[in-house]
Amino acid sequence: MGEVHGWCEPCFGGVRDAFARNFADGRELGASVAVYQAGRPVVELWGGLAGDGAWRRDTIAFLASATKGLVAAAALVLVDRGLLDLDTPVAAYWPEFAAEGKSEIPLRWVLGHRSGVVAVDPPLTLADIRLRTPVRDALAAARPAWQPGQGHGYHCLTMGWLVCEVVRRVTGRTVGEFFAEEIAGPLGLDLHITLPPGTDGRLAGLVPPTERQLLRGRGHPQLEALNRAIGDPTSLFHRSTFGSVAVTAELLSSAGTCQVEIPSCGGAGNAAALARLYAALAGEVDGVRLLRPETTAAARTPEAGGMDLVLGCHTAYSSGFMLPGGPMWPGADSPAAFGHAGVTGAFAFADGDLAFAYVPNRMAELIEGGGDRVRRLVEAAYRAHG
Template identity: 75%
Template sequence: MSEIHGVCEPRFGAVREAFERNFGEGRELGASVAVYQRGRAVVDLWGGRASQADEWRQDTIALLASATKGLVAAAAMLLVDRGVLDLDAPVAEYWPEFAAGGKERIPLRWVLGHRSGVVTVNPPLTLADLEQGGAVSEALAAARPAWRPGRAHGYHCLTMGWLVGEVVQRVTGLSVGRYFAKEIAAPLGLDLYIGPPGGKDLADLVPPTEAQLLQGRANPELAGLNRAICDPASLFHRSTFGSLALTGNPLAGMPQAEIPSCGGAGNAAGLARLYAALIGEVDGVRLLRPETADRARTVEAAGMDLVLRCHTAYGRGFMLPGGPMWPGDCSPTAFGHAGVTGVFAYADPDHDLGFAYVPNRMTELIEGGDDRVRRLIEATHRCAARQG
């Protein structure tokens, strides 16, 4: 049993118990969990090992995978709040080259809500393309939607971050990673990064075992996704493996380039603080006005996802409750994001909560949502609900 470090207010003791149970059952290697309520940290726990040589410390950071999309969405909604971006404006208004291939009428909210259809890149991008940047924007400008924009939705596995990032670059002169660092991470003191994590070491990622993968694939709600993963003709396969031409271990290279859909890094304390600041004031900083936070969680798409082949729901860049990608019962007003590394983070306006969980043992599912985080979320929700 790993020793658990950190602080947890007694009224959130069930969260600590759930965290300890994950370790006690051998489900964890190293992890952190954090909860903010009413702008104040009420849970900040960590334990286990970041690597064979190092214990998980308070400042340990790990790869966030697709939970990075939540950071990108926060940056975009901050620009919406400041009147710099308009959710209903065509992307081509900010990025004229994007109009090619029948994309001239796609509004920004369709990109954030995974409705644009721009989910694949052909020919596939190399690591040099990712690090250079310009080749990515050119490929996306030339891309054609995989379905009629606005008529359906499907998870923009890789393209969401690049598309939004290009718009942010066009209106601010900064990459989305640099904009996030300047306007969000610095004012809040967040140990969160979109792209290279400032020379800091990342916790080692450990993939799930074969038995754990089989357990994840047994979920009947994910039957369509599991078939798509194995089908090179599927939109899932074409939008992930088919859109990248990487050799070796791609996860090892990702932190060296700014890949805003999946290349971020951070810890639970930073993520929980970020989501708390999206819906309320944290040490004098509130990122979004209440009406903008409401727009961030407004349903943009819900139902059968053409890429993930299961039910999903999205707001403006954020996942919403409903379907197998959102673990556990919580407030219907919640919004957040998961990652294949097992990361999950969200805001709950009904209870003024910011929650985050960051492990280094990857999930057996494609995006977060396994039993480890489910029990943490449900414990958090019970504790918060009792407090009204």
């Protein structure tokens, strides 16, 4: 059941070894891992179970918040084309957003988790999300949880919807539609912010971690405040997650989540597609380069860092991406790296000419990525890269 399939270049054999070890140690159920170097694939591996059958090369899985990397890519492509500007207030594109003291919030504060618009009240339902207009209205009416620009905190659900509305205002398309047509299409990516009809049969079933695995994750010394906040309805973390969306069995089902646009956390794909995306954000892949070097620099330039007002631990963000530092980042502390993790365990990043992605179907022990499974793989990729 833990047999590893795929291929890797000989010098990246350590990634295959680490991947196989995850299965041998009983840490993995099903997963894929991929690496690009200098714009070309050097690792594409998959293995394990994806529900009732074996994980295949075309199996896709939930990305959770690693979907935010897709959203950020779409925003930066529009910045690169001159259709968006990071320093322009969101209200210039979306006038209704100016309510409740939000008129001066620039796009970069939304992408950098500094806007303070992290929660809505009352909670959105799945019907609201399908209709889209109630989501837009709720965000326009929302009051920032702190003085915008004065501190930062993870926009768990709101980041994707805020960017989605800005993208819609300038392109006439949702962020999922724009990503599919302008990024996934040209690069041939099996990567989706909203799952297209007919593809849900390839979606691996999501498996929560065991109680023992959860306890291991919650024992992380830097996550003490977050672990308290998860169970506290008055906490900003709780208000920005469970307090902002009415969680139901339908919302948590594979089809229910992936077939409506929840751009902060509802995406699906596999490691080969994610690694190819990050390679094209950092450089050129098969003649396609998504961003000019100066725009790629915005992906790795810090916008915020330090104590996260929502997560209660150290985090760092650029214009839409996580940066190294703190317990949510399982990679090396490199100033050139940018990427995103998700609670499913998915993690992808670019660092110079190295691009890495990992997508499992057993959820992470930590709230966003992390854990020994992915850390082993990342370390092996760096050793091979040199």
